[in-house]
Amino acid sequence: MLKQILKNLFLFAKLNDTQLDKICALIKEKSYKKNSIIIREGEAGANVFFVVEGSVKITKISPEGREYTLKIVGQGDVFAEVILFTNLAYPANATALTNSRLASLAISDLETLISKDASLGIELIRVLSQRLYDTQNKIKQLAVHNVYERTLILLLDLARNQGLDEQAHHNSFTLAVPLSRTELANIIGTTRETLTRMLGRLKQAGLIKIGENAIELNLSKINQAQLIN
Known part of the structure; x- marks a missing residue:
């Protein structure tokens, strides 16, 4: 093994x-x-x-x-x-x-x-x-993407660490989020407040659903949005 x-x-x-x-x-x-x-x-x-x-x-x-x-x-x-x-x-x-x-x-x-x-x-x-x-x-x-796009890139990277590639054919993926908003913000070089706003925008766009210590990614809509090259 x-x-x-x-x-x-x-x-x-x-x-x-x-x-x-x-x-x-x-x-x-x-x-x-x-x-x-x-x-x-x-x-x-x-x-x-x-x-x-x-x-x-x-x-x-x-x-x-x-x-x-x-x-x-x-x-x-x-x-x-x-x-x-x-x-x-x-x-x-x-x-x-x-x-x-x-x-x-x-x-x-x-x-x-x-x-x-x-x-x-x-x-x-x-x-x-x-x-x-x-x-x-x-x-x-990361330098050429805005904070909204960097937030989505971060969520996708975290999801890949949790097996996203094996479930990429599914319409959604539930991401466990063991980090605080401040820690997530640090990774993409922004503030906690800005990250919270970006998550709100992603939710409003229907790309994610935010739960308690988890975020559901709508893979179909994310692919359709074509935000990330």
């Missing part, structure tokens, strides 16, 4: 079975209860993590002590991969947003493996370069 999970991760998707078997032998799994701290910003970067079950909140703390949510990673996602091939500390905090099961790979073990298999290192560099390119495109996308 672990091998199949790794095969579906962007980081290892292009590796052959022999390379995957070697990676699997180095993986360690651990369960975290909701709100458990996984890594802290500034700690020595020792591991890269993969979400097997659950979801994780990635945050940074401002000099004034305010927490800013950067993103949410869900099942099948990778985090802390930015420290690969570097001696850098973790650049952000990671906290279990729900009860979660994570797999981790020690950077030192991976580097030892790469020293014996140069093709593995080359493939990982290619994948990480593509990830950086995709991230730059996402930043550019």
Whole structure:
């Protein structure tokens, strides 16, 4: 099962079975209860993590002590991969947003493996370069979209973390929202008040229905609206 999970991760998707078997032998799994701290910003970067079950909140703390949510990673996602091939500390905090099961790979073990298999290192560099390119495109996308559109993009991204792609053929999708309005606003670079107004507009347009700790996305209307390219 672990091998199949790794095969579906962007980081290892292009590796052959022999390379995957070697990676699997180095993986360690651990369960975290909701709100458990996984890594802290500034700690020595020792591991890269993969979400097997659950979801994780990635945050940074401002000099004034305010927490800013950067993103949410869900099942099948990778985090802390930015420290690969570097001696850098973790650049952000990671906290279990729900009860979660994570797999981790020690950077030192991976580097030892790469020293014996140069093709593995080359493939990982290619994948990480593509990830950086995709991230730059996402930043550019957010820059050209207004707050209304960024709010919808955020909801869709969160829904994908909860399995939207497997239900994309359905007319609707119910998104569990474990974050506060302030945390959601931080992710798209706006205020809580503005986010609340944008959710109201999306609701008025019939694109969403807002419940208690959940938002129902009307996928049919969202696709018809063609707000996001």
